[in-house]
Amino acid sequence: MRAVWGGFALGVWWLQQQAALPGRGGWFALVVAAVAAGAWSVWALAGAAVTERVRCDACDDRVRPAPAAASGRWPRRYLVRFIRPSGWLALWVAAACAGFGYASFRAQLRLADALPVAWQTRDIEITGYVAGLPSWSEDGARFPFTVESWGAPTAADGLPHTIQLTWVARDAPLPPLVPGARWRFAVRLKRPHGERNFGLRDAEAAMLARGVRATGYVSDSLRAQRLADDASGIGIRIERWRAAVRARIDTVLADAPHRGIVVALATGAQDAVSDADWRLMRNTGTSHLVAISGLHLAFVAGLGGWAAGAFWRRARWRGVEAPLIVPAQKIAVAGAVCAAGLHAALAGFNVPVQRALWMLAVAAVAVLSGRNVARSQVLAWALALVLIRDPWAVTAAGFWLSFGAVAAILFAAAGVPRVRRERREGDAPDNVDPMSDAAPVVSRANTMRRLLMHARNAARGMAVRLTDAARVQWAVTIALAPLTAYWFAQIPLIGPFANALAIPFVSALVTPAVLASVAIPAPFDAFILRAAHAMLDLLAAVLGWFDGVSWAVLRLSQPSAWALACAALGVAWCLAPRGWPLRWIAPFMWLPLLVPAPTGPPAGAxxxxxxxxxxxxxxxxxxxxxxxxxxxxxxxxxxxxxxxxxxxxxxxxxxxxxxxxxxxxxxxxxxxxxxxxxxxxxxxxxxxxxxxxxxxxxxxxxxxxxxxxxxxxxxxxxxxxxxxxxxxxxxxxxxxxxxxxxxxxxxxxxxxxxxxxxxxxxxxxxxxxxxxxxxxxxxxxxxxxxxxxxxxxxxxxxxxxxxxxxxxxxxxxxxxxxxxxxxxxxxxxxxxxxxxxxxxxxxxxxxxxxxxxxxxxxxxxxxxxxxxxxxxx
CATH class of the missing domain: 3.60.15.10 (Ribonuclease Z/Hydroxyacylglutathione hydrolase-like)
Known part of the structure; x- marks a missing residue:
């Protein structure tokens, strides 16, 4: 499945690089290529499987070949060495065609909703409801709006359902904009448009991913009318919950300098983060701290799983203990998934949160079904589920950074558990707990020896955990450096040192405090929110010291495609398991990234x-x-x-x-x-x-x-x-x-x-x-x-x-x-x-x-x- 979902992702990405969607001829060629590649993969993989060696019934070391008739006129060595790899390649091509076709189909459906050109910059009356969390600024608010009816005289099919509105406060403060509230507005709209500059983020792609098919503003505030009945639905309930949490934070922290970070950690909304905080975090490589990432989701999932398991172990049903009906481990897994789902909903389902949630869900399904699934398979399934839900995720930096970080961790950790297990087996006598029942009875004279042994084991465990943490930080830093250079034109050299302090600090102290404030009702949450902000003040002071280092940030020009490919190959080579040949070559693969080709014109031009x-x-x-x-x-x-x-x-x-x-x-x-x-x-x-x-x-x-x-x-x-x-x-x-x-x-x-x-x-x-x-x-x-x-x-x-x-x-x-x-x-x-x-x-x-x-x-x-x-x- 890794090859299938990898090819599917490549097809989705390739569609997002196209200047136009495929026409009839393109669809015909795509279908033909997918069918041909699929047929070849089935034939090649099935034929190669028949020709493989099989073990005898005696299960000893002897092997016998498959019948000669199974291989036909093809020698076995060609089927195994050529046909089987070509079958996997064909399967990968068929999956890429499927991904390309799926993304094209979704794009055609979304682009079918378009604002007529003649309606642009005209006053139009619309009725609908606030569809999400508003973004507030000093002069107004911006919010998504779902249109239920158009007051235009020539309303037709294919009009946008989701638009983005701006309401500027001119003469009076704006009324509360609660998600789900129905309004009738007089608006002026235009088609989605963003500034288009070489090498910069495409704002139109981001709007397309959110389903926004028109933007505009409330042209006449006096004609704005709040309707009596509000919209309903699970999505609206979630947005109201997020809005209520944000309102509580705004009330308690008011104009506090790091209020935006607290809001981002609680609800995933990053619009309130100040420019100073963004600059500080970008320069120290800690921007990911304001994103609700897999680490935060894992913390909530672990807490939810522990609570569900603890409750189930003590529960009884008609006189029968609950664990005898359903094992407590399965209930704990289900509780972890439910808790993670609630936290993901509060976070707004951004791409990193989706990735973490899908990985947890796939792993939970494997545990509940009693299957052992490789970690790379879990990541591949999460990749597929994210792209099925949102094919435009590949145009966002968060997609590449999130999946790149997890892939680097899994790749760098390959073989580490096996090596550690072998070491434990070789050191078995040292790992025997002298205080256990199996240990011999010792005299009081050996008490100090036992304590020293415990201390040594504890120190060894701490060293292992620190080594693992350092390995993970090293892998993520190395793997994300090319992507950071591509998306942000800089590599924060101080990042590993800043993250070594910031990640445990935020994950162990700040984030639990913010989440506790969400669970605790007002006004008791005020103390915890102020404590979380005080901790952020301390963290900002430390990060400010890191930012003051002269070599904190290495600024680079945006790398070309071949420089990025060379750097990616160098990352894979550097993070390869021990024993990989010529690992010292890896730094040389980064030279095109660190020393880009001159971009200026020649002299005299x-x-x-x-x-x-x-x-x-x-x-x-x-x-x-x-x-x-x-x-x-x-x-x-x-x-x-x-x-x-x-x-x-x-x-x-x-x-x-x-x-x-x-x-x-x-x-x-x-x-x-x-x-x-x-x-x-x-x-x-x-x-x-x-x-x-x-x-x-x-x-x-x-x-x-x-x-x-x-x-x-x-x-x-x-x-x-x-x-x-x-x-x-x-x-x-x-x-x-x-x-x-x-x-x-x-x-x-x-x-x-x-x-x-x-x-x-x-x-x-x-x-x-x-x-x-x-x-x-x-x-x-x-x-x-x-x-x-x-x-x-x-x-x-x-x-x-x-x-x-x-x-x-x-x-x-x-x-x-x-x-x-x-x-x-x-x-x-x-x-x-x-x-x-x-x-x-x-x-x-x-x-x-x-x-x-x-x-x-x-x-x-x-x-x-x-x-x-x-x-x-």
Whole structure:
């Protein structure tokens, strides 16, 4: 079954890498391949089984071959050496086809629910109920909502059942949003859409996995109406329970700094964890502590099994002791599964919890049925059950980290029990308890000898447990390092030391306290919750010391596929059992991961990446050895693009420091993300077109950056590339922010035709006319980052005729409220036969420029997936 479920998982993963779902031809080919592979596997495995040697009836060492007729004209050595392996390969292929087909079927069903394009950004009245735990913020709440009826005049079949709503508190506090409460809302919706950037998490895949087929907001709070009857069902009851637990924690801890961690340990909801706590845990490799993992589930299961077994051993039924009816061991196993199921429900059934629950359930079924199942089989069954329930789990980091950690532990522990058993058998005299009935009677003079023997046995047992714990920690650290580098662009080197303290501390003290507070009614839970928070305060102080170590975090660029494969092979080689040949080679397999290939362009060329930050601007310009970031997207006042997108993109692509951060002007969609960049990325020089009293100047100085006000005439040269600031004029800044934007021109030099890019920020028509009168000869550029996102106040005809770009990049948000780009402006570009790219449909755009040559790559050209709503050309 390991091969079957492994192939099934591979098929599911392969479907999630496809740009489109299979059509009729694809389904036909898939079915044919599955049937052919299945038939071959049955024939090959059955034929090879017939030709295998069988033991004689006498059960001695003699063997006899199978009858010659069974093997036909095939010699046995070919059947055993070739046919049987090919049969297993065919079975694996058939399972992969089954997984691919199953995931395709589920995807087609889910994508069938779609919001009509004509309904987007229109006021629609809907009726339904709050389907889950709301996520609260300072200005409102976000919550899943199940639609029961649509008030649209042309409601049709195939409309979304689950949507995600945001309700902003404008004039008054929001009413309680209890799971299961029915509401009638006036909303504005749009299809699921997330920012699309190279190497970053796909938010659309996450929404698809949750079944969210539309997002939007409550457009008129005055028309929101709470209905009398509430929804019911087991799922709603569980969500209400989670909401009640969270409300109790919020009431007791209020504004406590680590309240979010307590909420996460109790309910699995991580939205309340503060940014400071996330940063501390990421840098120390302890982020898993806020996830309700298998360790926590095992603790609850063990407690539940012990309680169920203890009760059953003392129970009687009609005068007959209960263990005589059903063994207490089986009742304990059933109680453990029930307790784990309750805890998993409270945790929200995330992927790590599902994995642990399914492993426990499979092991329980094996125990109850009297079967002995290998641990790898248990993991394989859990893998299959997780993917059957949620085929999109393979797109989440938690899936890979959770299953990778358990697989590493099982692989590293292979052979250890056997070796330990052999050692115990060889040391049998030392293991005999001298105090047992079988031991000889000893005199008082030997009392000290017996005590020393007990102490030695206790010390040996403690050493064994510590050795096992160290082996597990070593295996998990080594195994998850490549995955951590891939998903988070860093490896916390301090992680093993921090986890050696944090894991037992949280598992033995904090988590039991939090779970006890869930079981104890209010107001008696307040003391335990405050004690749990005090312990988290102590842990944060210790982790802060670990974080202060200079070598705590090794930041890496996101590894390529072949580097990741080499590192995975090195992990398997390193964790192999003793006796595995050439284990010293393993560290060399990690070199592609630790020393990635240079990602910068060659000398004399530059790379321009216009990030998809929604409604805002952020452009990264790279030369052979230097980097410049022009604007940083939005900040906390909007979508946190600087922290969510810009900083992770820089880290994922190996940009550990910026030679210059240029903030064009003081608009939040350009400057809002700059504090996050200054806080998390080293910046050597900070240039901006903002007023002298702006807080960004102080932030830049605190980060150690040299600060300058950008002004026309500033020039510098990096790696064969010229940089020139064309606007604003030197001196005090006057006028509104758009009138004093920094305008930057980047161009190649050397022989041949120069290739240039113009980053025009938010300049408007008046500035364009001034630039035409003053520096028309220097405006010519093949790449233009469109002024003011395509607003009708910019991109005048004379300006476009002077620049005459070959490629125009519109950085705009999906269905943004400003309606950028303006249809007339967009048509103005299209009439000049310019290659047009839009971040709202194309995602991030990468331009490779060298003398006389351009190469343009859109995100959707190479990273498109079947769930992306991309208009066809």
């Amino acid at each position: 530059f790379r321009l990446t216009a990030l998809d930050v929604g409604q805002g601007t952020s452009v990264l310009v790279e030369t052979a050895r230097h980097t410049l970031l022009f604007d940083a997207g939005t900040g906390p006042e909007s979508t946190h693009a600087g922290e969510r997108i810009v900083v992770p993109y820089l880290q994922a692509h190996g940009v550990q420091s910026l030679d210059m951060l240029m903030v064009s002007h003081d608009d939040s969609d350009h400057s809002g993300g700059a504090p996050a960049v200054l806080d998390q990325v080293a910046v050597k020089q900070f240039a901006a077109g903002i007023q002298p009293d702006h807080p960004l100047w102080a932030s830049a100085r605190r980060s150690g950056a040299q600060v300058i006000q950008c002004a026309a005439g500033q020039r510098w040269h990096w790696d064969g590339i010229d940089f020139e600031v064309l606007w604003p004029d030197a001196g005090p800044l006057a006028g509104k922010p758009n009138a004093r934007c920094c305008v930057l021109r980047v161009s190649t030099t050397g022989q041949g035709d120069a290739t240039a890019a113009l980053l025009a920020a938010d300049i408007e028509a008046a500035t364009e006319r001034t630039l035409l009168a003053r520096a028309a000869d220097r405006l010519r550029a093949q790449v233009l980052v469109v002024p003011h996102h395509g607003s009708r106040t910019s991109s005048t005809e004379p300006f476009l005729d002077s620049v005459w770009p070959l490629v125009a990049i519109f950085q705009v948000g999906y269905l943004n409220r400003f309606h950028h780009p303006h249809p007339g402006v967009y048509a103005r570009y299209a009439a000049r036969h310019i290659v047009l790219t839009r971040s709202d449909s194309d995602g991030a755009v990468r331009v490779e420029a060298r003398n006389g040559a351009l190469a343009v790559e859109r995100y959707v050209d190479t990273q498109r997936r079947y769930w992306m709503d991309v208009p066809d050309d």
